[in-house]
Amino acid sequence: MKTEVKKRLNIHAPIVEALKAYYNNPACQFHIPGHTRGLGTLPDFRNLLGKRALGLDTTDEFDNLGTLTPATGPIKEAQELAAQAFGAKKTFFLLNGSTIGNLAVAMGLTKKGQKVIVNRNCHRSILTGLIISGADPLWILPEKFEEWGLWGNITPESVEKLLKENNDVSMVWITNPTYEGVVSDVKSIAEICKKYDVPLVVDEAHGCLWNFNEKLPQTSLKLGADIVVHSLHKTGGSMSQSSMLHISKNSKIDADDVERALMLLHTTSPSLILLGSLDAARANLQSERGQKQINIAINNAKYLRSELDKMEHIHQLKSDFGYKTDVTKIFIKADGLSGKRLESILEIDFGIEVESASDAGILILSNIGNKRSDFEYLADCLHKIDKHNYKDIYYLENKKHMPMLTPIIKKSIREAYFSEKEVVPKSQAVGRLSGEVVAECPPGISILLPGELITEAHLPYLTDYEVIEVIKENL
Numbered sequence: 001m002k003t004e005v006k007k008r009l010n011i012h013a014p015i016v017e018a019l020k021a022y023y024n025n026p027a028c029q030f031h032i033p034g035h036t037r038g039l040g041t042l043p044d045f046r047n048l049l050g051k052r053a054l055g056l057d058t059t060d061e062f063d064n065l066g067t068l069t070p071a072t073g074p075i076k077e078a079q080e081l082a083a084q085a086f087g088a089k090k091t092f093f094l095l096n097g098s099t100i101g102n103l104a105v106a107m108g109l110t111k112k113g114q115k116v117i118v119n120r121n122c123h124r125s126i127l128t129g130l131i132i133s134g135a136d137p138l139w140i141l142p143e144k145f146e147e148w149g150l151w152g153n154i155t156p157e158s159v160e161k162l163l164k165e166n167n168d169v170s171m172v173w174i175t176n177p178t179y180e181g182v183v184s185d186v187k188s189i190a191e192i193c194k195k196y197d198v199p200l201v202v203d204e205a206h207g208c209l210w211n212f213n214e215k216l217p218q219t220s221l222k223l224g225a226d227i228v229v230h231s232l233h234k235t236g237g238s239m240s241q242s243s244m245l246h247i248s249k250n251s252k253i254d255a256d257d258v259e260r261a262l263m264l265l266h267t268t269s270p271s272l273i274l275l276g277s278l279d280a281a282r283a284n285l286q287s288e289r290g291q292k293q294i295n296i297a298i299n300n301a302k303y304l305r306s307e308l309d310k311m312e313h314i315h316q317l318k319s320d321f322g323y324k325t326d327v328t329k330i331f332i333k334a335d336g337l338s339g340k341r342l343e344s345i346l347e348i349d350f351g352i353e354v355e356s357a358s359d360a361g362i363l364i365l366s367n368i369g370n371k372r373s374d375f376e377y378l379a380d381c382l383h384k385i386d387k388h389n390y391k392d393i394y395y396l397e398n399k400k401h402m403p404m405l406t407p408i409i410k411k412s413i414r415e416a417y418f419s420e421k422e423v424v425p426k427s428q429a430v431g432r433l434s435g436e437v438v439a440e441c442p443p444g445i446s447i448l449l450p451g452e453l454i455t456e457a458h459l460p461y462l463t464d465y466e467v468i469e470v471i472k473e474n475l
């Protein structure tokens with residue numbers, strides 16, 4: 001056997017191993033899921049997915065696979081191995097993505113009326129969490145880069161200012177990095193939080209690889225955060241919806257508070273395939289193979305960046321634009337083209353799909369599963385676009401995507417969310433208070449929150465909306 005294969009086989013992944021045993025020793029099943037290894041579903045679907053995938057679709061409690069809440073058996077062991085790998089005191093596996101991690105943080109650690117410092121460009125799951133708990137956000141508005149249509153980082157000064165002005169803040173909750181890879185100085189922010197004795201939670205959904213490579217920014221877990229949430233499925237190699245929540249070794253936060261909230265929020269039928277994919281992703285990232293893949297992803301990103309430097313009309317956001325960025329997240333824009341138009345040219349003319357497009361540009365991820373040839377093809381296509389005189393399309397230019405507005409807050413989110421509401425045509429919504437969270441994905445950053453004044457400036461973001469839910473009483 002080749003040493004590389006041996007090394008791969010030696011990596012311990014308890015859920016993966018338990019699933020293998022489960023698959024190889026099938027019992028006569030009289031339990032959920034009722035498709036019973038795929039026989040109870042549409043044959044076309046079974047053929048599409050394959051017998052094996054459906055045969056592995058099971059939930060916890062059966063066949064020595066362990067349970068998720070409370071964690072037992074291979075699932076418990078896999079969580080412990082993940083905690084070791086990330087240097088955490090405790091790691092929880094999450095189904096329903098980092099969304100549920102953020103909901104559990106809000107529900108388990110904040111209460112009605114408590115103040116929480118949050119960056120305005122946070123993901124909507126944080127806002128949903130605050131609606132559930134009733135905690136009041138004290139917004140930080142990071143710097144805006146209008147030219148690139150992007151948010152900048154969260155400065156330590158802006159965190160300290162709010163902590164100085166409010167002596168009753170219960171938590172600081174920041175997003176790092178931004179969707180496009182802009183990195184904040186978490187170390188200084190963590191020191192400030194310690195000085196004021198306030199826990200720091202970092203939504204690091206887009207940074208789960210950082211722990212595994214020194215050329216990437218440092219993970220907040222090593223920089224003093226109390227809790228870090230990672231979307232392993234975004235860049236870490238696990239399957240969609242699977243994420244992790246880590247509690248740091250030095251944190252005073254009671255892990256039971258988070259676990260209790262997770263128990264209420266999680267499905268009672270967790271997918272072993274998704275849990276197994278988290279176990280597999282962790283094991284892969286720790287392995288020599290995974291380490292190589294991250295290095296390749298970094299080198300591929302560098303290669304694309306060097307090709308972009310040769311182009312005349314296509315520009316990239318560089319790490320020297322004033323902030324640290326994650327090299328594997330490549331944001332580009334083309335002269336005379338909106339991000340949406342550039343995205344559609346790549347998709348329709350070249351069969352390329354990118355991570356996302358916004359007003360100014362598009363986001364390309366260099367992933368651990370990409371090959372160099374993918375990037376050579378992409379670079380080739382971008383060179384062609386650079387030389388070809390593509391035109392923008394008028395209606396696309398008029399729609400805005402990246403919410404960059406300063407909110408005008410008239411009511412607390414929770415109070416507004418639970419107020420009496422009515423639905424009005426968009427044309428009549430200006431001047432009213434929003435009754436809903438408007439935050440399209442990607443990036444899931446809010447355009448409007450309950451209790452915020454709707455103004456003309458919101459309309460370019462709402463072109464796909466015919467009606468808006470507003471609070472019933474007039475201002």
Ligand SMILES: Cc1ncc(COP(=O)(O)O)c(C=O)c1O
Pocket residue numbers: 096097098099100122123125175179203205206231241243442443444
């Ligand atoms: C910063 C941030 N946090 C949390 C989430 C939610 O993650 P998930 O899709 O894993 O639920 C996202 C999703 O895009 C995100 O961008």
